[in-house]
Amino acid sequence: MVQNMAARRADMADRLGRSAFELFAREGLEGANLDEIAAHAGVTKGSLYWHYGSRQELVLAACNHYYRRWQRQVHAVLAPLTDPMARLRRALDFSVRSCVADPANRRFTTGLFALMQSDAAVRSSWFQFYDTVREFYLGLVAAAKAAGVFPPGDARPRVDLMLEAMEGLKLRAAFEPHIADPDEQAAVAAGLLEVVVGRPGSHTVQYGGKPAASRRGAKGGGA
Amino acid sequence: MVQNMAARRADMADRLGRSAFELFAREGLEGANLDEIAAHAGVTKGSLYWHYGSRQELVLAACNHYYRRWQRQVHAVLAPLTDPMARLRRALDFSVRSCVADPANRRFTTGLFALMQSDAAVRSSWFQFYDTVREFYLGLVAAAKAAGVFPPGDARPRVDLMLEAMEGLKLRAAFEPHIADPDEQAAVAAGLLEVVVGRPGSHTVQYGGKPAASRRGAKGGGA
DNA sequence: TCTGGACCATACCGATCGGTACGCGGGGGA
DNA sequence: TCCCCCGCGTACCGATCGGTATGGTCCAGA
Known part of the structure; x- marks a missing residue:
């Protein structure tokens, strides 16, 4: 159960990072604000600031999401x-x-x-x-x-x-x-x-x- | 005298464009605001909005300044x-x-x-x-x-x-x-x-x- | 000298947005 | 059952900033 909580926590943090990437990619890094990023992840800014301490941390999380996505995609493309x-x-x-x-x-x-x-x-x-x-x-x-x-x-x-x-x-x-x-x-x-x-x-x-x-x-x- | 006025007008517009380029180059396009751009040119925002209708026009003016500067520089470098x-x-x-x-x-x-x-x-x-x-x-x-x-x-x-x-x-x-x-x-x-x-x-x-x-x-x- | 307009300063508005304070529900441990 | 704290929602603050309204000043032309 304790790992279930930890898993849910990491899952929400990941969802927020993914949401940030998607909105940053859609509206630009300066165009997307924290409210819509949180809303796009199904939560509000209170939850966002629980998982990330600042906007910059969220940007870095979006970066990590982008990096991992690139590696997954290129691996999938080269696999066969x-x-x-x-x-x-x-x-x-x-x-x-x-x-x-x-x-x-x-x-x-x-x-x-x-x-x-x-x-x-x-x-x-x-x-x-x-x-x-x-x-x-x-x-x-x-x-x-x-x-x-x-x-x-x-x-x-x-x-x-x-x-x-x-x-x-x-x-x-x-x-x-x-x-x-x-x-x-x-x-x-x-x-x-x-x-x-x-x-x-x-x-x-x-x-x-x-x-x-x-x-x-x-x-x-x-x- | 009428061309003197026109020259002064074009001169101030150019000064504002140059000031915009310098501050955009120093603090980023999103980092520099119109007040300091005007102050850096020696005027205030009232004058800025007399010469340019919006922020975007000022950005384009800064672009033109950048383009002309590049051409001048490369010409000077290749001249000899x-x-x-x-x-x-x-x-x-x-x-x-x-x-x-x-x-x-x-x-x-x-x-x-x-x-x-x-x-x-x-x-x-x-x-x-x-x-x-x-x-x-x-x-x-x-x-x-x-x-x-x-x-x-x-x-x-x-x-x-x-x-x-x-x-x-x-x-x-x-x-x-x-x-x-x-x-x-x-x-x-x-x-x-x-x-x-x-x-x-x-x-x-x-x-x-x-x-x-x-x-x-x-x-x-x-x- | 009078007048109008170009040019610019000042003050202000209103919207946006990152960040914070605080309250609440619910689940897990004793 | 009680309590605690994790996770999250709500409301709000304060600073920033693009844009505007308005008035003043100076010069050119009639």
Whole structure:
């Protein structure tokens, strides 16, 4: 019974964190207030301030919810795949789609980046998440390398560059919505793959029979 | 005298726009209020609402100030250079430095990106600026191409990718400040240059003291 | 000199919102 | 059965801030 109480307590705290994330993602970090967050979780502000001491704590809880959701989603997306290069492609496709075709994701993360500039707690929270994402992609690249793909040089700056481009892509998707078109998404994902593992043909690659329907490969400039 | 009045009017409007940009860059778009913006310009809110009809108009004025300032700065930085490749390198260095070593720049732009998600006027304003920046870099790449550098494929997606990485770099600099170190800045700029014009040695290049083995010879750019 | 309007200061309003004080019900332990 | 405290609701406070109403001042033109 005592663990039942503890479970109910943790459950409500989690519900409040999820509610905060959903409303922050829908109305922005500055747009959603604590009353509607509590109402969206089925309680009132009294309960909210019982579980969280301040608004900032709730923001960090929403961040943790976002991080865990990302890990669950990317794990679910990669679960049925075993080929390292296919897993890398799929991960990039998923990330690109999340960035360009999910306005809620954009609203939440852009609000976080704005808050991050003057909030050290949010900064370090996001930094830990970014580090896990980077290590995740480094693992994918290492697996691809072990499977016969040989990207030149060190993988870490390439993954960093790819992740920077991914975040910049998320920003650009806000004012150039045409990059959410499926073919544009594929082209962008191909470009990011190229950033990570190098240009196809410039070194030994083995990945899939898919001829990469990217217009980037048109190469009509010289010939 | 009538143009004197008009000049004074435009001058005060510009002072207010500049004051808004400075305080938005110092305290964030949500952190600065209209009273201190007016006080920083030497007037009060009554004058502010005479020149601008709402807070959003003032934000757009601050944006225009930011855009013009960027163009002035980049023009001043590139003015003494004539070699196309050196101009491209210098532009990238300047942009990277602005992104990673200028917290005020980061605060302003991140606030803009957050606001952009729910403000169409800010979106289109930034889109126009982004387009001018893209065309500017496309011009630099075209000049380099005419001078003997042959990046593979179309330059436009490469410039887009570079600008996306630049914005992502700005975000990352907030929570990984070590990339503001001079050597890291140089490495990042080199990576962005590689994104735009390709890897040195993988095609014909002529820039600064790095004599690449030209395999395909001088194949005149557009001719 | 008179007048009107541009320009700006002052004072104020009202809505919003984070945070707090306090009361209450209900479940678990003695 | 009694009591205690956890979890939560209700009501409220106070500060902030965008926006407005109003009046004053100075200059240009008639």
